[in-house]
Amino acid sequence: xxxxxxxxxxxxxxxxxxxxxxxxxxxxxxxxxxxxxxxxxxxxxxxxxxxxxxxxxxxxxxxxxxxxxxxxxxxxxxxxxxxxxxxxxxxxxxxxxxxxxxxxxxxxxxxxxxxxxxxxxxxxxxxxxxxxxxxxxxxxxxxxxxxxxxxxxxxxxxxxxxxxxxxxxxxxxxxxxxxxxxxxxxxxxxxxxxxxxxxxxxxxxxxxxxxxxxxxxxxxxxxxxxxxxxxxxxxxxxxxxxxxxxxxxxxxxxxxxxxxxxxxxxxxxxxxxxxxxxxxxxxxxxxxxxxxxxxxxxxxxxxxxxxxxxxxxxxx
Numbered sequence: 001x002x003x004x005x006x007x008x009x010x011x012x013x014x015x016x017x018x019x020x021x022x023x024x025x026x027x028x029x030x031x032x033x034x035x036x037x038x039x040x041x042x043x044x045x046x047x048x049x050x051x052x053x054x055x056x057x058x059x060x061x062x063x064x065x066x067x068x069x070x071x072x073x074x075x076x077x078x079x080x081x082x083x084x085x086x087x088x089x090x091x092x093x094x095x096x097x098x099x100x101x102x103x104x105x106x107x108x109x110x111x112x113x114x115x116x117x118x119x120x121x122x123x124x125x126x127x128x129x130x131x132x133x134x135x136x137x138x139x140x141x142x143x144x145x146x147x148x149x150x151x152x153x154x155x156x157x158x159x160x161x162x163x164x165x166x167x168x169x170x171x172x173x174x175x176x177x178x179x180x181x182x183x184x185x186x187x188x189x190x191x192x193x194x195x196x197x198x199x200x201x202x203x204x205x206x207x208x209x210x211x212x213x214x215x216x217x218x219x220x221x222x223x224x225x226x227x228x229x230x231x232x233x234x235x236x237x238x239x240x241x242x243x244x245x246x247x248x249x250x251x252x253x254x255x256x257x258x259x260x261x262x263x264x265x266x267x268x269x270x271x272x273x274x275x276x277x278x279x280x281x282x283x284x285x286x287x288x289x290x291x292x293x294x295x296x297x298x299x300x301x302x303x304x305x306x307x308x309x310x311x312x313x314x315x316x
Contacts, residue, residue, distance in 0.1 A: 018264050020241035023233050023274060040086075054082070054135060058142040062117060066147060069112035070094040077105045099232045103165060103285045107297050108188050110162045115304050117147035122308050129315060144308055151305050154182035156205060162301055166294045169285060172216045177207045215280050218247045229282040244277050252276075 046117030067084045071094050074082045086092045094113075128136040151159040160182055168174040168180030186202040222229045227240050231270075236244075242264050249261040259267045289297065 004248060007138075017242050018237045020236065020238045021180045021266055021270055021274060029280055041255060053078070054136060054305050058139045059146070061139075062142045064118065064145050065143075066117050066150070067092045067094050068227075069116045070109055073105075073109040073112040074098075077101065077109065097232070099230075099235075099282060100284045100286065102288045103169075104288050104293075106165050106285065107162060107289075109302070110165065111301065112156050114147040114150045116145045118151075122149065122311055125308075125312070126315070148305060148308070150302070152185075153234055154185050155179055156182075156208075159301070159305075162297075165285075166289070166297060172213075176209065176213065179205065179212075183209070211279075214251045216281055218244070218251060230282050231279060233274070233281065236277075236281065243275065245273055248273060248276050248280070 012208035046276075053259060063086070064084075071082055071084055072094040074094065077098065079098045082094065082096035084092060084094050124136055124143065128140060150157050153159040153163050155158050155161060155178060160178070164175060164178065170179065183202045183205050186205070187199065190196070190201070192200045219229055222240075222244065227243065229244070246261045249256050249259055256269055256273065259269050259273070
């Protein structure tokens with residue numbers, strides 16, 4: 001790739017590479033941080049939307065149970081550094097690290113979020129058929145609406161992530177088209193619902209899509225140079241660290257304007273560069289599902305979405 005010729009030439013003029021920076025993961029009180037995030041989430045929801053405390057509590061319970069589903073499956077499949085992040089007004093997400101994961105495991109992790117919530121919401125709805133309790137009704141609706149919306153086939157919702165994992169995880173062009181369709185669909189959805197504050201979601205997706213396109217070009221170059229980018233940071237050779245770093249400096253000149261490519265010294269921007277290099281590195285996905293198995297997972301996903309509506313129709 002022409003963008004990285006400068007970095008490649010430097011490799012031939014310099015004999016060795018200094019050691020890469022040591023990545024020190026800070027041990028933070030994640031429970032306390034999550035509690036503070038939940039409090040901020042609740043306060044913003046209360047003051048911006050003027051909702052009652054019971055409704056806000058229901059939303060938080062639904063979000064926590066949803067993310068705990070992702071969390072539990074990540075732990076089962078031995079992900080490391082699994083954390084739940086609460087993003088005020090936007091929801092939450094669960095992150096973890098594992099260098100090699102199977103397609104089947106990733107599908108279970110994704111479905112582990114919305115499916116339990118849909119089941120809980122349906123059970124609460126059934127229990128309330130005789131009780132006619134407004135609080136239970138509100139809680140059931142919260143479980144069903146939030147988790148069903150999360151099943152919409154738009155990235156980065158769970159439905160979109162599942163479709164991507166099943167059919168085109170490794171195809172950048174299709175992922176790009178799917179991302180653009182998701183952005184347009186979410187913009188239309190939020191405008192229709194008059195949820196203008198939620199328009200920040202498709203904006204963030206567009207920014208991520210732009211960055212991922214540049215990362216894809218970097219990976220193409222690394223693949224051409226026979227550099228393995230499907231490794232974790234700890235296993236990344238020193239030489240590869242500095243080469244990927246140069247690629248980022250050439251690709252994002254404004255972001256790292258004060259750092260010169262080819263100068264292999266630790267800079268003040270190094271913590272940010274380390275994070276960016278980690279974003280370029282990818283886990284290895286083992287495609288262990290054949291076409292028939294992928295269709296079965298897809299049918300299960302569709303059934304999870306459709307079943308509450310069938311249940312409600314039969315219970316009327």
